[in-house]
Amino acid sequence: MKTRHATALWLSLPALLLLAVPFVTLIGITQWQHMHLAWGDGNAIATSLGLGAIALLLIFISGLPVAWWLSQAQGRARAIVELLVMIPLLTPPLAMGILLVSAYGPYSVPGELLGKFGWTLVNNPAAFILAQWYGALPYFITTARSAFAGVPQDILDAGRTLGASSWQGFWRLSVPLAAPGLASATALAWVRAMGEFGIVMIFAYFPQGMPVQLYNNLQNDGVDAVYVLLWLLLLFTLPVPLLCFVASRRVHSGNTSME
Amino acid sequence: MQIKYLTALLLAAAAGLSLQAQANTDIRVTYAGSMGKVMDQSLGPAFAKQNDGKYEGQGQGAYGMARLLASKKITADVFVSITPGPMQILKDAGLIDDAVPVASTSMVVAYSPKGKFAQQFAQAKGSDASWLKVLATPGIKFGRTDPINDPKGQNIIFTLLLAEKYYKQPGIADKILGGYQNPAQTHLEGGLLARLESGQVDAAAGYESEVISAHLPYVALPDEINLSNPDMAKQWYDTVSFSVKDSAGKDKELHTQPLVYYAAVLKNAPHGTAAGKAFVDFMLSQPGQALFKQNGYAAPKGGAVYQ
Numbered sequence: 001m002k003t004r005h006a007t008a009l010w011l012s013l014p015a016l017l018l019l020a021v022p023f024v025t026l027i028g029i030t031q032w033q034h035m036h037l038a039w040g041d042g043n044a045i046a047t048s049l050g051l052g053a054i055a056l057l058l059i060f061i062s063g064l065p066v067a068w069w070l071s072q073a074q075g076r077a078r079a080i081v082e083l084l085v086m087i088p089l090l091t092p093p094l095a096m097g098i099l100l101v102s103a104y105g106p107y108s109v110p111g112e113l114l115g116k117f118g119w120t121l122v123n124n125p126a127a128f129i130l131a132q133w134y135g136a137l138p139y140f141i142t143t144a145r146s147a148f149a150g151v152p153q154d155i156l157d158a159g160r161t162l163g164a165s166s167w168q169g170f171w172r173l174s175v176p177l178a179a180p181g182l183a184s185a186t187a188l189a190w191v192r193a194m195g196e197f198g199i200v201m202i203f204a205y206f207p208q209g210m211p212v213q214l215y216n217n218l219q220n221d222g223v224d225a226v227y228v229l230l231w232l233l234l235l236f237t238l239p240v241p242l243l244c245f246v247a248s249r250r251v252h253s254g255n256t257s258m259e
Numbered sequence: 260m261q262i263k264y265l266t267a268l269l270l271a272a273a274a275g276l277s278l279q280a281q282a283n284t285d286i287r288v289t290y291a292g293s294m295g296k297v298m299d300q301s302l303g304p305a306f307a308k309q310n311d312g313k314y315e316g317q318g319q320g321a322y323g324m325a326r327l328l329a330s331k332k333i334t335a336d337v338f339v340s341i342t343p344g345p346m347q348i349l350k351d352a353g354l355i356d357d358a359v360p361v362a363s364t365s366m367v368v369a370y371s372p373k374g375k376f377a378q379q380f381a382q383a384k385g386s387d388a389s390w391l392k393v394l395a396t397p398g399i400k401f402g403r404t405d406p407i408n409d410p411k412g413q414n415i416i417f418t419l420l421l422a423e424k425y426y427k428q429p430g431i432a433d434k435i436l437g438g439y440q441n442p443a444q445t446h447l448e449g450g451l452l453a454r455l456e457s458g459q460v461d462a463a464a465g466y467e468s469e470v471i472s473a474h475l476p477y478v479a480l481p482d483e484i485n486l487s488n489p490d491m492a493k494q495w496y497d498t499v500s501f502s503v504k505d506s507a508g509k510d511k512e513l514h515t516q517p518l519v520y521y522a523a524v525l526k527n528a529p530h531g532t533a534a535g536k537a538f539v540d541f542m543l544s545q546p547g548q549a550l551f552k553q554n555g556y557a558a559p560k561g562g563a564v565y566q
Contacts, residue, residue, distance in 0.1 A: 039508040098453045105459030106400055107374075123442040202450040205405070206442035215323070215447075219408035221506045222326040 030227045037232075038225045044213035045236055051125055051209070052193050055132035056240075059189045062133075063140040067185070068170060070141070071148035089138040093198025096134060100203040104130070127204035132193040135200075140189040147181020148174055180248035187241035194237045284312030285530050286538050289328060290339040291321035292448055293411065294520070296472040297554040298339070305550060306541050320409060320448065321345040328525065329354060336528035336535035339542075341466075342410050342516035343564050346523060350565055357566050358521035360559035361542045362551045364468040365487035365518060366418045368394065369477040374461040377476070385480040388426035391419075394435045394462060401435065401444050402451045402460035407503055409448065410516070414486055415464030417515045420499040421484035439501060466518065471555025489517045489561045519560050 070081060088096065104121040105111050114120060121127045151174050159169045175182070197211035205212060210233045217225035286306060290298050295318045303314035317324070317335070325345035327333045329352035339361065340346050346358045368390060370380040376393055383390035394401060404412035416439060419432035437443065446454060454460045455475065470477045482488040483495045496515040505511040522542060524535035541547045548558065 038506040039504050094449070097450070098457070101450070101453045101459055102457040105454060105457065107459050111459075120443075123445070201447045202453050205445065205447050205450055212447075216405075216408050217506070218326060219320050219323040223330045223332060225506065 026227060026230065030231065031224055034224070035228055035231075037228065038213075038217050038221055040208065040213055040216065041229050041232065044208055044210045044229070045232060047128070047207045048194055048209035048211075048233075049236060051128050051207070052132060052190065055129045055136065055193050056186070056190055058129070058133055059137050059140050059193070060186060063137050063144060063185075063189075064182075067141045067144035068148050068174060070145045071151075085138050085141050088134065089142065093135060093196065094202060097131070097199040097202025100131065100134065100199065104203075123204055123206035125207055128200065128207055128209065131199040131204045132196050135196040135198075136189040136192040139192050140185050143185035143188050144178075144182055147178040147185060150181060151177045176251070179251045183244040183248035183251075187244035190240045190244075191237070194233070284310035284534065284537075285315075286310075286312060286337070286534055287315040287317075287335045287529060288337045288339065288538060289317045289319075289324050289333070289335040291324070291341045291345070291520070292318045293341065293466055293469045294318060294339060297468070297551060297556065301550040301554055302542060302547060305546065306538055309541070310537070322348070322408065322410075325349055328352075331527070334527055334529045335525060336530050336532075337522055337524055337538050339520055339522045341518060341520050343519075343521060344410060344516055346521050346564060349523060349525070354525050354527065355523040355565075356526075357563050358523040359539065359543070359563045360519045360561055361522045361539070362468070362520040362548075362556040363487055363518055363558065363560045364466040364520070364556055365480065365482075365485035366414050367465055367467045367470055367477040367479055367485070368462055369455065369465040369470040369473075369475045370462040371455060371458045371460065372476050373458045376461045380462065380478060381476065383478050385478055388422075388428055388431075390478045390480075391422055391426060391428060391431055391435070395431055399462065400460045402446055402454055402463040403444055404448050404451055404464070405445045406439050406513075411448075411464065411466065412445065413503075413513055414515070414518065416501055417486060417496070417499055418464070418480065418484050420501065421495060422480075424498070425481070425484050425495075439503060467557070468555040486515055486518045487557065487560070489519070492517065517561060520556070521564060 066081070066085070070078060070085075073081070091099070102108060103110065104127075106115060106120055106122060111121065119126075121130060155177065156169055156173055159173050160166075164172065194209075195211060197215075200209065200212060201215070208216070210229060214226050214229055214233075217229055286303075288298060288303065295316075298318065299316045303316050306312075307314035317333070319327075321340045321342075322345050325338065325340065325348040328335060328338060329348050338346075338349060338355075340358075341364075343358065346355070349355045350358075368380075370377060376396070376399055379393045380390065383393055393399070403415045406412040406416055416432075416436065419435055423429060423432045451460070451463055452473070455463045456473070465475075465477065467477070467479070479485075482491050486496060492515070496517075500512050500514050502510040502512050522539045524532050524539060526532065528535045542551070543559075552558075
């Protein structure tokens with residue numbers, strides 16, 4: 001058992017090294033004595049975290065039913081929904097941004113409808129949230145669906161035999177049992193939303209979150225200003241996935257101790 | 260055993276990559292983002308064909324590109340910028356000696372041919388204030404790039420400030436712009452293009468060269484306000500300025516720079532300075548200038564900088 005783990009660790013080294021190289025470099029090239037924020041960095045952090053949290057909530061609420069349904073469904077309907085989730089997943093963010101401009105711009109059908117109420121989806125918080133929603137939702141659905149698919153069917157069947165409605169089966173059995181996977185899905189959605197640049201730069205350049213501010217810092221102040229904001233981005237966005245992982249491990253160990 | 264084999268394989272692959280030979284007629288050019296078409300589709304391929312080599316072009320916001328070059332995060336044989344501003348960054352980094360003008364352009368107002376205001380723009384002329392009045396129509400969607408990080412975004416503000424004086428329409432610039440960094444109008448370069456081409460903005464600030472390359476209709480503007488003619492600098496261009504916030508949050512006053520494209524050979528050119536010089540000479544040669552002209556660029560204006 002132990003030797004098998006040792007071999008696995010050795011085989012993991014290339015991947016781990018690959019992942020570590022840029023960040024070891026970052027530690028080396030950051031000018032620690034001259035760390036200071038560029039103008040607008042603070043706002044960018046607030047924008048990313050604040051609007052990102054709203055987007056994450058929307059992603060969770062809208063994505064969860066799709067993921068669960070996909071894990072249960074069969075036949076042609078499932079294939080169509082799978083395709084619908086897969087297409088935005090495959091679309092490069094830049095292209096997605098261009099599509100969103102055409103779909104929600106002021107002269108599109110939805111854009112003109114919104115315009116009747118005096119609303120627009122151009123460079124405002126709503127557009128920013130929509131960009132993150134589009135960027136992260138397919139990732140959330142795909143990961144959460146695998147989590148639901150991992151819930152043993154006989155447990156759900158047993159619940160049904162004992163008289164649980166499908167709503168109860170979902171809340172009392174599927175969600176708790178899939179919790180570790182759902183936590184990963186949430187973490188992934190958060191990371192994806194925070195780093196979203198391609199869609200945002202085309203569709204919602206304002207309000208400026210951290211990725212756009214990184215671009216501004218490069219244009220205006222050079223790479224040193226990028227490093228500072230990158231550290232802050234990591235510092236502020238890491239807690240959410242870390243919490244998700246901790247929570248999922250706790251649920252997981254709770255489950256096994258019950259068995 | 261397996262791991263040793265793997266390591267050997269990796270080392271061999273790495274060695275193979277680094278040994279890849281490069282002919283000295285290859286060229287790597289970095290350029291201001293708006294030049295994509297003329298560089299990657301005209302000048303680059305023509306030069307590669309003439310020299311039987313390989314052309315690599317990389318375009319991005321000119322300031323960001325200059326900073327990546329200056330901090331040696333990327334390397335190139337030649338850098339082509341619009342306005343002398345980005346060049347100064349390379350000069351300060353000691354990477355170039357001088358920069359020569361290779362082409363020029365002017366500010367224009369491009370409009371969506373399918374938009375609600377297309378007819379009004381088509382009838383408007385630069386010789387009177389008609390185009391300004393169309394731009395000031397309530398409800399018109401006007402697009403421009405961000406003056407904080409893009410020279411073009413600064414230039415349209417200068418043009419409108421000059422137009423205010425030239426056509427004697429006090430206050431109209433502010434009416435059109437609604438603030439220098441008005442989120443309803445300001446986009447990143449790629450975003451603005453996408454909006455214009457998909458008909459989601461009615462009009463956008465642009466350089467004549469890129470607008471011609473993109474086959475979009477536009478209103479040409481007189482030299483007094485289009486920032487193309489260094490001879491107009493003293494009497495017109497130098498009379499306007501505005502401020503934006505710098506990275507410390509302080510006001511930084513901006514002044515116009517002529518819309519001339521400058522090229523410089525970098526001292527750390529990966530294919531050698533001779534290759535870089537050959538590409539600059541090609542841009543200045545008759546065939547090179549003909550390609551610039553085909554793509555909507557005007558002839559170089561003014562002299563070399565830093566000489």
